[in-house]
Amino acid sequence: MLEKLSRLDGVAGQEKAVGEAIAARLREIGLIPETDRMGNIIARREPADPTDPAAAVHMLLCAHMDEVGLLITDITAEGFLKFSPVGGVDRAVLPAKRVRLHGSLPGVVGIKAIHLQKPEERKKLPEIDAFYIDIGATNREDAEKQVKIGDMACFEDSWREFGSELFMGKALDDRAGCALLLEILARDHPCRLTGAFTVQEEIGLRGAQVLANSVRADLVVVLEATAALDAPETEPEETVTVLGGGPVCYLMDAGAVYPRELVRAVTDCARTEGVPLQYRRGAAGGNDAGALQTAGAGLRVVTLALPCRYIHTMHSVASREDYRNWKKLILAFIARQCAAATPPPPGKGA
Amino acid sequence: MSESTDLLLWVEEILAEGSALSGVSAHEAGLGPYLAKIWGPSCTESRTDALGNQFYLKPGRRGAGKILLAAHADEIGLVVTAVDEKGFIRFAPVGGVDERALPAQAVMVHGRRDLPGVICFAAAKRLADKPIPLAHLAVDIGYGREETLALVRPGDPISFACEFKLLLNHTGTGKALDDRAGLVVLAVCLRDLTGRTHGPDVLAVATAQEEVGCRGAVTTAFQARPDAAIAVDVTHAQSPDAKQVTAQLGRGPVIARGPNLHPLLTEYLEELAQSERIPLQTEAIPRATGTDARALQLAGQGVPTALISVPLRYMHTPVETISAQDVLLAGKLLAAAIAGLSPDLQELEFRY
Numbered sequence: 001m002l003e004k005l006s007r008l009d010g011v012a013g014q015e016k017a018v019g020e021a022i023a024a025r026l027r028e029i030g031l032i033p034e035t036d037r038m039g040n041i042i043a044r045r046e047p048a049d050p051t052d053p054a055a056a057v058h059m060l061l062c063a064h065m066d067e068v069g070l071l072i073t074d075i076t077a078e079g080f081l082k083f084s085p086v087g088g089v090d091r092a093v094l095p096a097k098r099v100r101l102h103g104s105l106p107g108v109v110g111i112k113a114i115h116l117q118k119p120e121e122r123k124k125l126p127e128i129d130a131f132y133i134d135i136g137a138t139n140r141e142d143a144e145k146q147v148k149i150g151d152m153a154c155f156e157d158s159w160r161e162f163g164s165e166l167f168m169g170k171a172l173d174d175r176a177g178c179a180l181l182l183e184i185l186a187r188d189h190p191c192r193l194t195g196a197f198t199v200q201e202e203i204g205l206r207g208a209q210v211l212a213n214s215v216r217a218d219l220v221v222v223l224e225a226t227a228a229l230d231a232p233e234t235e236p237e238e239t240v241t242v243l244g245g246g247p248v249c250y251l252m253d254a255g256a257v258y259p260r261e262l263v264r265a266v267t268d269c270a271r272t273e274g275v276p277l278q279y280r281r282g283a284a285g286g287n288d289a290g291a292l293q294t295a296g297a298g299l300r301v302v303t304l305a306l307p308c309r310y311i312h313t314m315h316s317v318a319s320r321e322d323y324r325n326w327k328k329l330i331l332a333f334i335a336r337q338c339a340a341a342t343p344p345p346p347g348k349g350a
Numbered sequence: 351m352s353e354s355t356d357l358l359l360w361v362e363e364i365l366a367e368g369s370a371l372s373g374v375s376a377h378e379a380g381l382g383p384y385l386a387k388i389w390g391p392s393c394t395e396s397r398t399d400a401l402g403n404q405f406y407l408k409p410g411r412r413g414a415g416k417i418l419l420a421a422h423a424d425e426i427g428l429v430v431t432a433v434d435e436k437g438f439i440r441f442a443p444v445g446g447v448d449e450r451a452l453p454a455q456a457v458m459v460h461g462r463r464d465l466p467g468v469i470c471f472a473a474a475k476r477l478a479d480k481p482i483p484l485a486h487l488a489v490d491i492g493y494g495r496e497e498t499l500a501l502v503r504p505g506d507p508i509s510f511a512c513e514f515k516l517l518l519n520h521t522g523t524g525k526a527l528d529d530r531a532g533l534v535v536l537a538v539c540l541r542d543l544t545g546r547t548h549g550p551d552v553l554a555v556a557t558a559q560e561e562v563g564c565r566g567a568v569t570t571a572f573q574a575r576p577d578a579a580i581a582v583d584v585t586h587a588q589s590p591d592a593k594q595v596t597a598q599l600g601r602g603p604v605i606a607r608g609p610n611l612h613p614l615l616t617e618y619l620e621e622l623a624q625s626e627r628i629p630l631q632t633e634a635i636p637r638a639t640g641t642d643a644r645a646l647q648l649a650g651q652g653v654p655t656a657l658i659s660v661p662l663r664y665m666h667t668p669v670e671t672i673s674a675q676d677v678l679l680a681g682k683l684l685a686a687a688i689a690g691l692s693p694d695l696q697e698l699e700f701r702y
Contacts, residue, residue: 080590092471092482096451096667098512098523106515108523108669112591114448115640115665125450125481132590134663134671136517138600146518158456162466163492168456231470232438232488238474309490313454315468317490 001025002179002323006169009103009154011069012086012202015039017103018065022178022197029186031195038210041065041197045185054190054338060217060299061184061193061330062208062288063177063224064201067170068312070099070133070153079137081107081147082129087202091128093313098156099133105146107135107153155314165320166243172316174201176306177223180327187331190338201288205255208288212295219262219337220301221330222289225318226250226280228307237281241307244319246276247326250303252283255290262302266333273332275325280305304330354678358520361534361681362674364388365522366514368530372460374427374507375444375562378402381423381533385556388533392540393554399573402558403566407551408540414549417688418576418653419539420567420642421532421583422560425525426666428489428508430459437495438470438488441508445561450481451667456511459491461502466511467491512668519600520674527670529560531660531677532582535603538681539688548689550577557642567642571649578615579655580684581643584672585633587661597661600673602629603680604659610639610647612654619656619687626686628679631661658684 010018019041023033031043047055068087075081085091095111109131112121133153137143159169169175178197185195194217199207230242241248249266250258263279270277289301306326309317368388373381385404390396393406404423426445433439439459443449452469459465467489471482489508491498514524536554543552553574558566560583571579585606586592587599597604605619623630638644639657647655658680663671 076590078590090473090476092450092476093454095448096455096664096669098515098669106517106523108517108664108671110589110591110664110669110671111448111451111667112589113586113663113665113667114446116586116592116595117448122448122450123481124479126591130591134517134523134589136519136521136523136671138519142518160456160466163490164494164497166492168466168468227473229473230436231472231474231490232434232436232440233472233486234474310454310468310470315454315456317468317492 001182002176003159005175005178006159006171007157009100010065010067011152011154012066012200014152015065015199019197022065022182025182031185036210038207039199040207040211043185043195045189045193047190047192048188049190052190054341055192057191057338057341058217059191059193059334059337060196060215060220061181062196062198062220062222062292063181064174064198064207064288065178066199066202068202069155072147072149072151072153074149075140075143075147077140079139079143081133081135081143083131083133083153085128086152088312090312092125094131097314099153100156101147101151101153105135106156107133110134158315166317167320168315168317170314170316172308172318173225173311176225176318176323180223183327184330189334191334198288205286205288205291208291212292216296217299220289220292220299222287222301222303224287224303224305225308225311226305227311228309240282241278241280243307243309243317244322245278245307246322247329248278248280248305248307250280250305253286254284255286256293256301258302259300262300266302266304269333269336270329273328275329358674358678361538361678362516362522364537365530365534365674365677368533369514369524369526372458372509373424374509375424375559376402377507378423378558381556388537389540389554392544399569401566401569403570404556406554408543410548410550410552415577416551416553416574418553418555418574418579419536419684420555420557420570420579420581420646421536422529422566422642423533423556424559424561425509425528426561427510430502430504430506430508432504433495433498433502434488435495437493437498438490439498439502440488446666448666449484452487453482455668457489457508458511459489459502460507460509465491465501510668521599521671522674523669523671525668525670527662527672528584528665531584531662531672534677535582535660535680535684538678539684542682542685543688546689549691550688552688560642564642564645567645571646571653575650576653579646579653581641581646581655581657582680583641583657583659584662584665585659586665587663589663597631597633599661599663600675602631603676603683604631604633604661606633606635606639606657606659608635610635610643611656615654615656619683622687622690623683626683628683
C-alpha cells in the first residue's frame with residue numbers, strides 16, 4: 001500500500017488521486033469514507049465490543065495525504081513552464097530532475113549546461129524564479145494545449161527497495177503515515193477510532209484546521225514522517241533523528257508542545273514492548289497536531305513519526321525495520337490507552 | 351504506418367535502450383551487445399581495441415578509400431573514492447559533472463553488483479545561496495560501513511539512474527544521450543546504407559573515454575588511418591537560461607564550422623543537406639572542439655574531419671533532452687553523404 005500511495009501524485013490542494021485510493025481501501029476494509037468540503041477523508045471504526053469500558057474512549061488518528069510540489073505560474077513564449085514551490089522545497093534539489101503533470105505528462109527541470117556557465121554562476125544556486133520545466137513543447141501555444149497556469153507538477157515517482165531493508169520514493173512524508181493508518185483501521189480495537197486523512201498540511205496545516213472545527217476526541221495521535229538528517233558531514237546533535245533508530249516521539253515543534261504525560265506514556269510503552277524509540281531532537285517544523293490541539297476546548301496530542309532521510313525530495317529514504325517498530329509502538333500505545341480506561345476487575349483491589 | 355514513422359519509432363526505442371545502459375568513461379564494454387544489435391546487422395566484422403574502442407566495418411567497393419564515423423560510447427559519471435565511517439560513499443567526478451545537479455539524484459553504483467543509491471547531502475550545513483560543495487555530497491546505498499566495504503571498492507564507477515522518457519513532439523529525455531544519440535545516428539546511417547551502393551568502406555567506431563579527453567579517438571584514428579572522418583556528437587541547444595546558444599532543438603542536426611573542421615568536407619555536407627532537403631543548423635567553434643573531432647583531425651598526416659551534432663539541452667545532467675527527429679535526420683544526412691561520395695575518396699582531394 002505504501003508503494004502504491006507513494007507513486008500517486010497529490011501536491012497540496014490536489015490530493016484527489018491519493019484520496020480516491022485511500023477511500024477505495026477504506027471500503028475494502030469495511031469502513032465508510034466521508035469526505036469533507038476541504039477534501040479531508042474521515043473513517044470511523046466502532047469498538048470491537050461496545051460493552052467493553054474502553055469503548056467509551058475515542059481516539060483520533062491523523063495522517064496527511066498531500067506532498068510538496070510545484071505550481072505552474074507562467075508559460076514562456078518558447079513553451080517552458082515557470083513555477084513556484086508548494087510547501088517546503090529546497091531549490092538545491094531541483095536542478096536536473098524529472099517532474100510530472102496531471103499524473104502522466106512528463107517534464108524536466110532544466111539547468112544551463114556546465115560548459116555554458118560562467119565561473120561566478122557556478123558558485124551560486126539559481127533563484128527559484130530562474131527555474132523552468134521543459135515538457136518538449138515547441139512554443140506557448142503548444143504548451144497551452146497540455147498545461148494551464150495553476151496546474152501542479154509533482155516530482156516523478158521513483159519507488160525502489162534497496163540497501164539493507166530500506167526503500168526510497170517520493171512523498172513518504174506522509175504517505176507512510178497514510179499507509180500505517182490504513183493498516184491500523186483494518187484491525188479491531190477496544191476503543192472507538194476515527195482515522196483522518198488530511199489535505200494541505202504542507203502549506204500550513206489547512207486541512208487539519210477544518211477538521212478541528214468538527215472533530216472531538218479524547219486523544220489525537222498524528223502519524224508523520226520526519227527528517228533524519230544523519231547525512232555525511234553532520235554533527236550528531238544536528239541529525240534531528242537517525243534512520244534505523246526506531247520510531248520518533250515529538251517533544252515540541254513550532255506548532256505544539258506535547259503533553260509530558262503522553263510523552264512518558266509513549267516512552268513506557270516503547271520500553272515495555274522492546275521497541276527502540278527516539279525523541280525528535282529539534283523544535284523546528286510542525287504538523288497537524290498544532291492545528292488539532294486547539295480544536296474545541298482543546299485536544300491532547302501526540303506525534304509519532306517515521307524517520308525519513310532526504311524528506312521533501314524526490315528520493316526520500318526510510319527503513320522497513322523502523323516502519324515495523326512504528327506500527328508495533330502505535331498498536332501497543334492504543335491498547336494501553338484503552339486498558340488505562342478499563343477499571344480493574346472487581347475483587348482485585350484498586 | 352509510413353516508413354519514416356516506423357523509423358522514428360525505432361530511433362526512439364534504441365535511444366531509450368542506449369540511455370538505460372551504463373558506460374562511464376573507461377567502462378564502455380557493457381555497450382557491446384547493444385552495438386551488435388544496432389550496428390551489427392549492417393556490418394561484416396567488428397572488433398574491440400585495447401582502450402575499449404569498438405569498431406564495426408561496412409565494406410564499400412574495393413580500393414575506394416575509407417571514411418570513419420565516430421560517436422563516443424562513454425558517458426560522464428562519478429567514481430567511488432572512499433567509504434566513510436557511516437557507510438556513505440564518497441566520490442569524484444568523471445568528466446564534466448555539474449555539482450549543482452547532483453543533490454537528491456538517483457544513481458547506480460557499479461560495485462560487485464549494481465547497487466541503487468541516492469546522492470545525499472548535509473542538509474544541516476546548507477547555505478541558502480550556495481551550491482552544496484562536492485565534499486558535502488555522498489552516495490547512500492542503504493548499507494552500513496562493513497556491508498558497503500564488502501560490496502564497493504574505490505574505483506568503481508557510478509552512473510546516473512534516470513529512465514529515458516518521451517516528452518512532447520518526439521522529444522526524449524534521459525541520461526547519457528551524450529553520446530548514445532550519436533551511436534543511434536550511426537545506426538540510422540548504417541541501416542539506411544544497407545542495400546545502397548557506396549564507394550568507400552565505412553568504419554563505424556564507438557569510441558572510448560571521450561569525456562575525459564578524447565583518448566579513444568586518438569588510438570582509433572591511429573589504427574584506422576581513414577581518408578576522412580566525421581565525428582558525431584551532441585551540441586548545446588538553446589534553453590531559457592542559455593539564450594546565447596544559436597542551435598535549437600527539433601530544427602535539424604548541426605554542422606560545425608571552424609579550424610578543427612575541414613572546410614571542403616563541411617561544405618560537401620552542407621550542400622548535400624540542401625539537395626536532400628534536410629534542415630541543417632550551423633555552429634561556429636573557434637578552437638579545437640570538445641569532441642572526438644579534435645583528436646581525429648590530428649592523426650597520421652592529418653585527417654579531413656567534419657562534425658555533425660545533435661542539439662541537446664541540459665548537457666551532462668540526467669535530464670539531457672533531445673529530439674528523435676534531429677537524430678533521425680542526422681543519420682539520413684550521413685547516409686546520403688556517404689552514398690554520394692565519389693567512388694574513390696582519395697580523388698576527392700579534401701586537401702588544402
